[in-house]
Amino acid sequence: MGRYLLRRLLQLVPVFIGSTFLIYWLVWSVPGDPFAGKCGERRCPDQYVAYMTEKYHLDQNVFVQYGNYMKNLLQGDFGQTFSQRDIGDIIATAYPNTLKLALVALAIEAVIGLGAGILTGLRRNGFLDNLVLVSTLFLLALPVFVVGFVLQWLLGVQWGIVKPTVSSEMRFSELIVPGFVLGSASVAYIARVARTSIAENRRADYVRTAIAKGLPMRRVVGVHLLRNSLIPVVTLLGTDLGALMGGAIVTEGIFGINGIGREVYRAIVTKESATVVGIVVVLVVVYLLMNLLVDLLYAALDPRIRYE
Amino acid sequence: MSDILVSEQSAPGSGGSGRPSGRLLEVDDLRVEFRTRDGVAKVINGVTYHVDAGETLAVLGESGSGKSVTAQTIMGILDTPPGFVTGGHVRFHGKDMLRMSAEERRRIRGEGIAMIFQDALSALNPVFTVGFQIAEQFRVRRGLGRAEAKKRAIEMLDQVKIPNAKGRFNNYPHQFSGGMRQRAMIAMSLALDPEVLIADEPTTALDVTVQAQIMDLLAELQRERQMGMILITHDLGVVADVADRIAVMYAGRIVEEADVYDLYAKPAHPYTMGLIDSIPRLDEKGQQLRTIKGLPPNLMNIPPGCPFNPRCPMAQPVCREKVPPLLQVGPARASACHFAEELVNRV
Numbered sequence: 223m224g225r226y227l228l229r230r231l232l233q234l235v236p237v238f239i240g241s242t243f244l245i246y247w248l249v250w251s252v253p254g255d256p257f258a259g260k261c262g263e264r265r266c267p268d269q270y271v272a273y274m275t276e277k278y279h280l281d282q283n284v285f286v287q288y289g290n291y292m293k294n295l296l297q298g299d300f301g302q303t304f305s306q307r308d309i310g311d312i313i314a315t316a317y318p319n320t321l322k323l324a325l326v327a328l329a330i331e332a333v334i335g336l337g338a339g340i341l342t343g344l345r346r347n348g349f350l351d352n353l354v355l356v357s358t359l360f361l362l363a364l365p366v367f368v369v370g371f372v373l374q375w376l377l378g379v380q381w382g383i384v385k386p387t388v389s390s391e392m393r394f395s396e397l398i399v400p401g402f403v404l405g406s407a408s409v410a411y412i413a414r415v416a417r418t419s420i421a422e423n424r425r426a427d428y429v430r431t432a433i434a435k436g437l438p439m440r441r442v443v444g445v446h447l448l449r450n451s452l453i454p455v456v457t458l459l460g461t462d463l464g465a466l467m468g469g470a471i472v473t474e475g476i477f478g479i480n481g482i483g484r485e486v487y488r489a490i491v492t493k494e495s496a497t498v499v500g501i502v503v504v505l506v507v508v509y510l511l512m513n514l515l516v517d518l519l520y521a522a523l524d525p526r527i528r529y530e
Numbered sequence: 531m532s533d534i535l536v537s538e539q540s541a542p543g544s545g546g547s548g549r550p551s552g553r554l555l556e557v558d559d560l561r562v563e564f565r566t567r568d569g570v571a572k573v574i575n576g577v578t579y580h581v582d583a584g585e586t587l588a589v590l591g592e593s594g595s596g597k598s599v600t601a602q603t604i605m606g607i608l609d610t611p612p613g614f615v616t617g618g619h620v621r622f623h624g625k626d627m628l629r630m631s632a633e634e635r636r637r638i639r640g641e642g643i644a645m646i647f648q649d650a651l652s653a654l655n656p657v658f659t660v661g662f663q664i665a666e667q668f669r670v671r672r673g674l675g676r677a678e679a680k681k682r683a684i685e686m687l688d689q690v691k692i693p694n695a696k697g698r699f700n701n702y703p704h705q706f707s708g709g710m711r712q713r714a715m716i717a718m719s720l721a722l723d724p725e726v727l728i729a730d731e732p733t734t735a736l737d738v739t740v741q742a743q744i745m746d747l748l749a750e751l752q753r754e755r756q757m758g759m760i761l762i763t764h765d766l767g768v769v770a771d772v773a774d775r776i777a778v779m780y781a782g783r784i785v786e787e788a789d790v791y792d793l794y795a796k797p798a799h800p801y802t803m804g805l806i807d808s809i810p811r812l813d814e815k816g817q818q819l820r821t822i823k824g825l826p827p828n829l830m831n832i833p834p835g836c837p838f839n840p841r842c843p844m845a846q847p848v849c850r851e852k853v854p855p856l857l858q859v860g861p862a863r864a865s866a867c868h869f870a871e872e873l874v875n876r877v
């Protein structure tokens with residue numbers, strides 16, 4: 223187990239460097255004058271341009287720039303925007319909000335997706351199975367912004383069950399509807415994967431053995447069947463957290479949540495390349511850590527993995 | 531409708547009736563079909579056999595003859611759908627298991643009748659330790675605490691002669707060798723001290739040397755515990771040493787039943803004769819192996835009359851018209867052939 227963990231950790235290093243470099247290079251090579259519009263209506267003074275160029279090493283090649291950026295980053299310094307705001311501060315305020323939203327979405331996915339998947343996997347072709355199949359198809363086919371606007375309008379405006387937007391306190395109760403919207407496509411996906419996995423494993427020899435042992439049905443299903451069927455679902459759920467955070471931009475926009483989606487959008491429009499890179503780098507870290515966590519969970523759930 | 535359920539065959543000891551007979555485990559005129567997209571396969575067409583305490587019944591027959599499906603029906607693990615029981619009885623201590631409540635039936639599994647499967651690797655749960663899967667029986671079925679259940683599980687591993695049982699307790703099935711996995715499977719099925727053990731080709735997945743060891747172990751445990759054992763196999767060589775009686779299956783029927791000695795000495799059914807002839811013999815080394823010509827019938831379309839008639843070297847016109855019932859042809863032996871008397875009385 224220790225060696226497995228070490229190997230997985232070492233594998234993360236080149237992936238981290240490769241992906242962050244790509245991001246850095248792509249973002250800074252966006253065409254256009256980085257100083258356009260930075261100094262009101264006028265062109266920026268030469269002095270300012272010279273200062274900023276030196277500060278961000280804009281005259282050096284991209285490898286040197288990236289190297290400098292990483293050096294600072296490893297000391298916890300994300301750099302500053304052109305207007306001298308600490309990017310670290312922006313990240314520190316925006317990330318917790320997005321993380322909260324994504325975690326609520328993940329919890330909803332796990333509860334609804336898994337529940338529907340287990341029920342339908344055990345009883346294929348029943349009424350419930352068809353209901354879930356159709357409704358998940360619906361959720362998969364509809365773009366997030368449609369689900370978002372429809373639910374906001376229906377529940378928030380028309381019926382007044384929830385407030386249409388989320389306050390800055392980000393209370394849990396306010397996040398349920400946005401969380402569902404954000405997780406809607408994944409809920410459908412999880413439900414289907416769980417359904418297939420359960421239905422497949424239900425016929426497995428070891429399930430038959432468990433029945434032949436005379437175990438009560440709830441133990442056959444709850445212990446023997448579920449433990450095996452959940453392996454692919456757990457993998458999906460774990461890797462989904464990064465995707466949910468990265469994909470929160472639309473949902474955050476609809477419900478007025480101050481998260482990284484909005485910050486990234488704002489930074490792209492105003493050509494704040496350093497901000498974009500900073501936010502995305504943190505996202506990469508989230509992805510990588512979740513992947514590692516999933517691998518460890520996987521090994522914990524399936525003993526055959528550990529010894530390979 | 532009701533005549534579908536009436537027996538076409540009768541066997542020694544059962545008379546093919548609905549009457550309990552004082553047997554430990556008795557399958558009586560069992561019928562099972564699989565309803566698939568391609569049609570209805572009549573897989574079990576009136577199987578009757580029994581096993582008593584302390585004896586071993588070997589069930590023999592080609593692949594697809596319905597040996598496993600019969601066992602699955604006894605255990606209540608038939609794949610339904612597509613499999614359906616359409617008639618017959620499975621009596622345990624005289625009580626019909628097919629007409630019991632699900633809960634009553636569950637209690638018999640493991641404790642009254644236990645089963646071991648051919649492929650222990652897939653039959654054991656890959657994500658739990660071997661020890662957990664054995665101890666589970668003591669914890670769930672006997673309500674023992676964790677420590678006590680573990681102790682009992684290690685005793686079981688010891689009994690099936692797994693070396694270093696204590697250290698092996700926490701191993702996963704994939705860390706065991708094939709033979710050890712089958713031993714663990716045996717330990718698990720014997721945990722609750724069942725009265726009947728069904729072993730469905732317990733050695734086919736193993737090396738020849740290991741096969742013999744497992745067979746010896748099974749025979750020894752059966753003797754010690756005075757269990758009734760149903761040993762399913764298509765290996766005639768294996769049965770001679772361990773079985774008391776043999777039931778030969780063909781196309782979902784018992785075609786011959788006899789004790790081991792009689793069956794080998796003087797088979798009373800052409801199919802059995804073919805099976806015995808196809809055993810490789812040392813004194814005929816170099817000669818071509820004799821096999822039964824042709825293929826088993828399509829179970830969706832079993833030929834009229836005797837199901838064996840297209841392959842039978844002795845077939846007569848009557849064989850294509852009338853189904854031969856399983857009739858007694860001597861003390862404790864039966865055959866389902868129109869010419870069984872002649873076969874038994876030949877010199």
Ligand SMILES: Nc1ncnc2c1ncn2[C@@H]1O[C@H](COP(=O)(O)OP(=O)(O)OP(=O)(O)O)[C@@H](O)[C@H]1O
Pocket residue numbers: 564566571573591592593594595596597598599600609612613764829
């Ligand atoms: N789940 C199933 N669905 C459809 N048909 C099945 C199913 N299980 C068994 N059968 C059919 O039932 C027939 C009898 O199968 P069974 O497994 O009892 O044979 P067997 O005598 O045990 O053979 P083997 O020696 O190969 O194990 C076969 O023709 C098989 O195709």
Ligand code: SF4
Pocket residue numbers: 799800801836837838839840842843844845846849854866867868869
């Ligand atoms: S009844 Fe006829 S076909 Fe069937 S086994 Fe006997 S001789 Fe052969």
Ligand SMILES: [Mg+2]
Pocket residue numbers: 597598599730731
């Ligand atoms: Mg079989």
